[in-house]
Amino acid sequence: MAPSDFMLRRQVREELPPVIVGAGPAGVRAAQALLAHGLTPVVVDESPRAGGQIYRRQPHGFTRDAKALYGTEAARAQNLHATFDRMTPSLDYRPQTLLWNAQPDCLDLLHVPTREASALAWRDVIVATGATDRVLPVPGWTLPGVYTLGGAQVALKYQGCAIGDAVVFAGTGPLLYLVACQYAKAGANVVAVLDTAPAAQRYKAALAMSAQPAVAAKGIALVAWLKLHGIPMHHGVQLLRAEGREALAQVAWRDHEGRERRTACTALGLGHALRPETQLADLLDCEFEFSPLHRCHVPRIDEMRRASTPGVYLAGDGAGIMGADAAEMSGELAALALLLDRGIAIDAGRATLLRGRLKKIEQFRHALEVAFPFPQDWAAQAQDDLVVCRCENVTAGTLRRTALECGAREINRLKALCRVGMGRCQGRMCGAAATEILAQVHAVPVSQVGRLRGQAPVKPLPLDLTVREAAHD
Secondary structure (H helix, E strand, C coil), X not given: CCHHHHHHHHHHHHCCCCEEECCCHHHHHHHHHHHHCCCCCEEECCCCCCCCCCCXXXXXXXXXXXXXXXXHHHHHHHHHHHHHHHHHHHCEEECCEXXXXXXXXXXXXXXXXXXXXXXXXXXXXXXXXXXXXXXXXXXXXXXXXEEEHHHHHHHHHHCCCCCCCCEEEXXXXXXXXXXXXXXXXXXXXXXXXXXXXXXXXXXXXHHHHCCCHHXXXXXXXXXHHHHHCCCCEEECCXXXXXXXXXXXXXXXXXXXXXXXXXXXXXXXXXXXXXXXXXXXXXXCCCCEEEECCCCEEEECECCCXXXXXXXXXXXXXXXXXXXXXXXXXXXXHHHHHHHHXXXXXXXXXXXXXXXXXXXXXXXXXXXXXXXXXXXXXXXXXXXXXXXXXXXXXXXXXXXXXXXXXXXCCCHHHHHHHHCCCCCCCCXXXXXXXXXXXXXXXXXXXXXXXXXXXXXXXXXXXXXXXXXXXCCXX
């Protein structure tokens, strides 16, 4: 390449706008900070409207008010939506656009409605991809009527419907109570909340949780509301199975005293908290490290949200589950880091303030892990005929036999041998469970069996897509 060509390409790259992936709380605040400092970002988001999962907007024409949709978070949701709406004319906003692959010089996009594929050149990118459900399968979880907690939320917020006319919510974590409350307030029939965490764990975490009194109060209010409205809540349970012939009819569970019980229902919302959505960070060649707090590998970041790959910044739950408030702060902080790295002056005091607030929220997050502990005996209790990977119909027994007979001690090796995680979800639903079983088989900590590496496309692509002529935007 001639020197003049090299200099021209370098100049073009330096003039590229920053890219933000995701228009949830982190992405919106990142865009706001960049615009305030004179940069116009490209905002790529899968959803048709900004807000993310926590503040997901209902489609045009739906009339439920913000209080009904978001409860105590209505004011924050409305503020975030209004902020983004004001900014939209100043942004290069690309809704309903899937970022399905990342390369060193470009990001591969698909505009879902038109099925048009294109490539977007990038210099720096803020990844705000959020979180996904952490699912621990139970026998019968493939029956019609069984959903994740996140899926139940999408149905209620975006589609304006409940997942069933008699709903059980089961698992553990703050999201369990939030979704149950949202459903009950919307008029759905919530017949039970089944929490695998013992009630005593709340008391153990009470002192640490008091460091964030406003947030703790919201959680207490959710539980109090459910109690006041007569919704049964059971703690320290073991989920046994979802039962039914052609569709879900009841949930079998064991209470904290060891008695087996059944609750009739037509739908089950299942989830054990959330896990970071990290596939894009992986494709961007970011370094990962195991986080005991999140019980999984997460991208390594510095205190300003910089990843190990130059030009990559991680904001929101995609770098670790911290909640919506922290997502907004981390989005702004990532934008400040990007500005700083571009030689643009920032308010250093503001960055220091944001880092301090995030540190306090992280301490609160540790308290939540005490209050809602991961059921570490799940893998040992999983029967061999339990379907773990529903895409490829891989059972727990297949995972165990493959691990032992073939000597697979790392999750990607196990994947290659038995196809776990090779389906359309790319391990989003089965990855956490598969790593737990692999660790249990070899009697090693889950940190030692690795993580499923991200693969392109991160989500399925249509076969009839068209490719835009220009290689780069």
